[in-house]
Amino acid sequence: MRGGPDVLWWENVKTALEALFGNRLRSLLTLSGVVIGVFAVTTTISLGQIATAGITSEIQAFGAQSLFVTRVNSHPEGRPFTNADVEALSRLPIDILRQRSTRVWAVVGDARVRLSLNGTTANAPLIDRSIDLARGRFFDTRDEATGAPVVVLSADAAEALFEGVPDPIGREVLLETSGGNRSYYTVIGVKKRVAGALGAFANDVSGDVPLESLYRDVPGIPRGSFDFLPITIALDQDAGAIERQVRAILDRRRHPDSYQIQSIEGALSLFNTITVILQALLGGIGAISLLVGGIGILNIMLVSVTERTREIGLRKALGARPRTILQQFLIEAVVLTGIGGVIGVASAVAALWLVVQLVPFLDVFVLNPWVVALALLVSLATGVVFGVWPARRAAALSPIEALRYE
Amino acid sequence: MAADAPRAAHAPGAAADDPVLEARDLRKVYVLGGGVEVHALRGVDLRVRRGEYAAIMGPSGSGKSTLLQILGCLDAPTAGSYRLAGDEVADLDESALAVVRNRRIGFVFQAYNLLPRATAVDNVALPLLYRGVSAARRRERALEALERVGLADRTHHRPNELSGGQKQRVAIARALAADPDILLADEPTGNLDSRTGQEILTLFDELHAEGRTILIVTHEHDVAEHCERIIRIHDGRVAASEPVVARRRPPGDARGA
Numbered sequence: 001m002r003g004g005p006d007v008l009w010w011e012n013v014k015t016a017l018e019a020l021f022g023n024r025l026r027s028l029l030t031l032s033g034v035v036i037g038v039f040a041v042t043t044t045i046s047l048g049q050i051a052t053a054g055i056t057s058e059i060q061a062f063g064a065q066s067l068f069v070t071r072v073n074s075h076p077e078g079r080p081f082t083n084a085d086v087e088a089l090s091r092l093p094i095d096i097l098r099q100r101s102t103r104v105w106a107v108v109g110d111a112r113v114r115l116s117l118n119g120t121t122a123n124a125p126l127i128d129r130s131i132d133l134a135r136g137r138f139f140d141t142r143d144e145a146t147g148a149p150v151v152v153l154s155a156d157a158a159e160a161l162f163e164g165v166p167d168p169i170g171r172e173v174l175l176e177t178s179g180g181n182r183s184y185y186t187v188i189g190v191k192k193r194v195a196g197a198l199g200a201f202a203n204d205v206s207g208d209v210p211l212e213s214l215y216r217d218v219p220g221i222p223r224g225s226f227d228f229l230p231i232t233i234a235l236d237q238d239a240g241a242i243e244r245q246v247r248a249i250l251d252r253r254r255h256p257d258s259y260q261i262q263s264i265e266g267a268l269s270l271f272n273t274i275t276v277i278l279q280a281l282l283g284g285i286g287a288i289s290l291l292v293g294g295i296g297i298l299n300i301m302l303v304s305v306t307e308r309t310r311e312i313g314l315r316k317a318l319g320a321r322p323r324t325i326l327q328q329f330l331i332e333a334v335v336l337t338g339i340g341g342v343i344g345v346a347s348a349v350a351a352l353w354l355v356v357q358l359v360p361f362l363d364v365f366v367l368n369p370w371v372v373a374l375a376l377l378v379s380l381a382t383g384v385v386f387g388v389w390p391a392r393r394a395a396a397l398s399p400i401e402a403l404r405y406e
Numbered sequence: 407m408a409a410d411a412p413r414a415a416h417a418p419g420a421a422a423d424d425p426v427l428e429a430r431d432l433r434k435v436y437v438l439g440g441g442v443e444v445h446a447l448r449g450v451d452l453r454v455r456r457g458e459y460a461a462i463m464g465p466s467g468s469g470k471s472t473l474l475q476i477l478g479c480l481d482a483p484t485a486g487s488y489r490l491a492g493d494e495v496a497d498l499d500e501s502a503l504a505v506v507r508n509r510r511i512g513f514v515f516q517a518y519n520l521l522p523r524a525t526a527v528d529n530v531a532l533p534l535l536y537r538g539v540s541a542a543r544r545r546e547r548a549l550e551a552l553e554r555v556g557l558a559d560r561t562h563h564r565p566n567e568l569s570g571g572q573k574q575r576v577a578i579a580r581a582l583a584a585d586p587d588i589l590l591a592d593e594p595t596g597n598l599d600s601r602t603g604q605e606i607l608t609l610f611d612e613l614h615a616e617g618r619t620i621l622i623v624t625h626e627h628d629v630a631e632h633c634e635r636i637i638r639i640h641d642g643r644v645a646a647s648e649p650v651v652a653r654r655r656p657p658g659d660a661r662g663a
Contacts, residue, residue: 008538018523022523311521315532317513317519319507319508319509320536321501398481400480
């Protein structure tokens with residue numbers, strides 16, 4: 001037969017489009033199930049990928065891998081870490097931030113805020129990449145050695161203490177300890193707000209001062225004792241191996257249960273697990289929507305076959321093979337779900353784009369072509385699966401009975 | 407399969423005794439709800455020669471429409487043999503039957519049965535579509551067929567923009583477009599006023615004059631008298647088969663009786 005199947009295939013697509021456009025409202029309503037299903041599946045998978053990409057890019061931007069060694073307060077041997085601990089760990093290719101925190105009251109005029117005061121070393125900005133100054137400077141080794149009364153405020157702290165002051169550099173802050181000690185500190189720097197997922201929701205009211213200054217002005221903190229040790233590892237090092245070495249060194253110095261090591265990588269894998277669970281959950285909802293959407297297609301195709309019984313009878317009377325009628329209605333179902341799939345993917349892309357624009361820590365737009373392909377494939381498959389039964393019913397109609405149908 | 411048989415087969419006088427249709431002892435039983443059986447055909451024997459122009463007449467419920475539907479391969483007999491151009495129809499599967507309906511039979515319905523959303527030319531082209539003819543060729547042949555039935559100026563009208571007579575002409579053009587062996591018409595003038603009905607019958611007369619085999623089911627004598635032969639059906643059997651003595655002729659028909 002001269003080009004028979006191809007001619008028919010295209011004509012069937014045209015007939016399907018005509019039928020669908022002839023019942024525009026009904027087609028749209030029928031589509032909605034598939035649209036929602038495809039939308040749900042596409043957004044869930046992509047949102048997970050966008051979140052992971054956001055976190056990963058942040059860690060990459062951080063420029064290093066990190067470990068966080070903390071003491072276990074409840075353990076009898078959970079005493080603070082000492083300079084000797086830091087020295088012992090310094091054999092490893094790592095940077096350790098000596099840091100001690102406490103809480104004080106900070107007073108400027110009428111403003112009085114609870115401040116988290118970190119005593120740290122001048123090299124802190126090199127180790128903790130989240131330290132990024134908006135104005136001023138960080139304290140230097142000379143300030144560190146002399147215990148200079150200088151403070152670098154977080155963005156939130158500067159805002160709370162110096163509301164309406166464009167540049168608080170050089171101004172003084174009174175720090176009051178719970179023991180009643182009062183000392184004036186000069187603001188030498190203001191940090192930027194911490195960007196990204198790690199700082200987006202935190203209200204960080206803190207100030208960094210030289211460790212020596214903290215020891216001097218806050219009584220009750222023994223010199224050379226640390227609650228936790230932030231450790232950074234260069235990107236080219238094997239963080240897992242280093243973590244094992246840190247553990248080996250510390251185990252010789254204190255009880256293995258008296259401290260814990262956390263890593264961002266570990267947190268990330270936890271985050272990934274949560275993401276996967278969420279994806280599975282929402283993906284399941286998407287799958288259910290697709291099923292419901294598919295049943296909608298099934299229903300409307302059965303209605304379509306019934307409505308067009310006479311038309312089917314006529315087409316068969318004029319020489320349409322059962323296969324051709326089957327194809328016609330199958331194509332109609334697939335075109336219907338295919339349009340639903342395209343609308344679903346398009347609205348998912350729009351929604352994801354909006355999310356990336358609006359949510360601060362999701363800043364990498366990821367649209368995996370495989371996800372789009374999968375979503376479209378699933379929508380087409382829905383059309384085939386739920387269209388085949390009504391199409392077979394149409395194909396099996398006897399021409400004369402179909403023509404007699406009222 | 408002689409689907410693309412040369413047009414010469416339709417020429418006047420070609421194998422005049424060759425039965426294009428041959429039915430033997432055709433029976434059709436409808437089983438209604440509750441197991442009630444209705445015997446629509448009770449053993450019909452019928453031969454129709456190539457080029458013949460015959461009317462099937464009978465009262466309502468005589469089985470004449472059922473017979474035409476079986477002859478048109480739209481319905482299957484419960485028992486009996488039906489040979490169309492030598493082929494036993496009972497041996498054909500659904501797909502082969504579709505080919506037969508498409509190529510050998512042109513069926514004209516009382517209610518026209520046009521696709522309401524399609525234009526006249528698209529309606530006429532429909533059988534050609536199922537034959538796999540290309541779009542350009544379909545259009546060409548559909549336009550020829552519409553011109554043949556006198557609707558060259560209505561090719562892009564939809565059925566709701568056409569009169570009853572015009573719709574039936576479109577339906578006849580559709581039956582002609584696929585160039586079938588035989589034309590079967592079920593009460594083709596039943597929904598038309600008498601003047602329009604006459605125009606349609608004149609068209610059938612002309613098509614017969616061109617050599618086509620035509621079978622018309624009717625209950626009107628005026629219609630039947632256009633034909634060469636009247637086959638009378640009564641209670642599901644052929645009660646009589648008689649030549650028409652005083653044929654109504656289309657104006658200008660030069661053929662002798």
